[in-house]
Amino acid sequence: MGYVTAVPPPRTEAVGSVRAGRLSLAAALLSGALGAAVALLATRQQWSEGTARVAGGAFPLTANGSDVTGVPAALAVVGLAALVAVFAVRRAGRLAVAALLTLAGAGTVTAALIGASDSAALDEKAAQASGDTSATVDALTHTAWPYVAAVGGLLLLLAGLLALRYGRLWPAMSGRYERNGAPRERRRAPAVDPDRPEDLWKALDRGEDPTGA
Numbered sequence: 001m002g003y004v005t006a007v008p009p010p011r012t013e014a015v016g017s018v019r020a021g022r023l024s025l026a027a028a029l030l031s032g033a034l035g036a037a038v039a040l041l042a043t044r045q046q047w048s049e050g051t052a053r054v055a056g057g058a059f060p061l062t063a064n065g066s067d068v069t070g071v072p073a074a075l076a077v078v079g080l081a082a083l084v085a086v087f088a089v090r091r092a093g094r095l096a097v098a099a100l101l102t103l104a105g106a107g108t109v110t111a112a113l114i115g116a117s118d119s120a121a122l123d124e125k126a127a128q129a130s131g132d133t134s135a136t137v138d139a140l141t142h143t144a145w146p147y148v149a150a151v152g153g154l155l156l157l158l159a160g161l162l163a164l165r166y167g168r169l170w171p172a173m174s175g176r177y178e179r180n181g182a183p184r185e186r187r188r189a190p191a192v193d194p195d196r197p198e199d200l201w202k203a204l205d206r207g208e209d210p211t212g213a
Contacts, residue, residue, distance in 0.1 A: 021169030028162040032083040032101070035155025039076035039108050042149035047115060050137035052126035059129050061137060063121040065145060071111035072149045079104035079156040086163050087172055094167045102160025108153030116146035 043065035051058040066073065082101035086094055122137035129135075163170075 017169055021166055024162045024166035025170050028083070028159040031155040031162070032079065032159030035105065035152045035159065036076045036080040037152070038155065039072050039112070039149050039152030042112070042145045042152060043073040045145040046143055047145050048119070048122055048140060048142045050122050050126070050140040052129045052135060052137060054130050058138070061122050061125045061129065063125065065115065065149060067121040068115040068118050069111055072108045072115070072153065075104045075108045075111065076152065076156065079108065079160070083159055086167060087170065090172050091168075095164070098160055098163035098167050101163055102157060105153050105155070105157030105160050108156055109150045112146050112149035112153055116142055
């Protein structure tokens, strides 16, 4: 007489997916929000300084990050908006927004590093101070703030990579309200049977926690 060996359902795998989704979501929100804040703060600080030769002698000049380049600040805002938009879309839309977040982070890093050695902003100020359009800045030095902005971009990039990898496990914004503001009747989610793998995966797809934790 033959015996049939029952194969245990992949409950452990489903629970692991839920935990990975929670951890990655928290990490992405923290790194994305912090990265955007750091990049925006860094662009408002002094990035470089030097002197211009004028009739009265050497004239000190300084340039903030926004004087050097507006790209890091603009991309930080785009990245922050993309981080919020990740929760408003699903599937292909979420993948596209996650890719935008990743690109915004990479672009912030690139622009900040390029600006770390840029002298165009101070050369322009030297020309204005001296009245000579061909004048350039002397004794040019740079601060660490461009690299701080690059760190902010790296945090945005990390948030984007997490969204690309784990975004499918994250919940989406609730659609319980119609456009006219009236609450829409919510359908009761079907009960999840922990012994049925298909129920576990359907609950994950709806953004629910099948463990009930």
